[in-house]
């Protein structure tokens with residue numbers, strides 16, 4: 399099994415399925431009798447994707463194996479709650495590898511790092527574990543290959559996002575970053591017949607399509623990436639939100655402000671017809687005024703959000719006139735990724751399990767505020 403093995407693929411369902419909802423993370427939540435006529439439509443898939451699940455598992459297993467501290471460059475995934483939980487267990491989050499004591503152990507986040515960061519880590523003799531999502535690594539490889547073939551590469555993505563910085567760093571002399579369709583007009587290339595586009599994995603599918611259409615108008619011979627760079631999890635969560643959005647008065651997206659895919663879900667919900675949409679990190683940020691006059695609330699969560707945070711929002715809404723919960727599933731996901739090779743070897747050497755998928759994650763003492 400290599401680092402990018404997927405055990406199963408996303409399976410489509412021909413039509414959305416509907417099911418009552420019980421919080422698997424905390425079945426006791428929301429069991430009280432609640433009054434009201436309001437309904438919650440819960441999008442599925444939502445929450446943890448395979449890359450986030452693996453990255454969090456990497457830090458947890460590294461803590462089990464080596465003990466604290468385990469240094470992590472940047473947020474392992476873009477979710478406050480996850481970062482706080484892992485900090486309580488002994489993970490130390492830093493911005494750059496230069497902040498880490500020489501010879502210590504570092505985990506690189508799910509968003510990926512540029513070769514320069516790997517070089518800096520090596521210069522400091524850090525023992526690194528790379529939790530970059532295999533689907534981000536795939537985009538890095540595309541960048542390297544197209545740069546070797548001397549193409550001009552247009553990287554569609556958000557300037558300043560860690561994933562974009564990492565991919566850009568693979569071939570800075572060949573890559574230009576384009577954030578919006580309007581930015582396409584500013585691009586200059588050496589040879590319009592040798593231009594290729596790649597993208598960040600967590601973009602809005604529709605906006606990216608628009609950006610690429612603009613690129614193609616300017617460069618008719620534009621070359622597509624070999625396969626979709628926007629990952630399965632991003633696409634599936636957007637499809638689920640689009641399906642319920644026309645039926646909801648208010649859409650709530652659970653996710654952090656720096657989570658690209660969570661922010662995109664708010665935009666997608668609004669574009670697909672939700673009356674209004676709000677992003678919150680936790681239930682405590684919800685405001686009662688958002689739900690005045692609403693009868694149906696849509697609910698989803700970004701790819702880095704633990705399910706317990708969704709359960710808490712469900713519970714909050716149930717206590718405020720939205721007792722019924724219906725899960726609307728548009729896709730069933732079965733993708734998992736193997737742990738990084740060096741971590742697997744170390745776990746095996748210490749007789750510790752490296753099996754994936756691991757047993758379902760439970761909210762416990764490590765996952766409390």
Ligand code: SF4
Nearest residue numbers: 447449450531599629
């Ligand atoms: S959102 Fe997609 S690319 Fe990002 S970690 Fe999850 S599966 Fe990987």
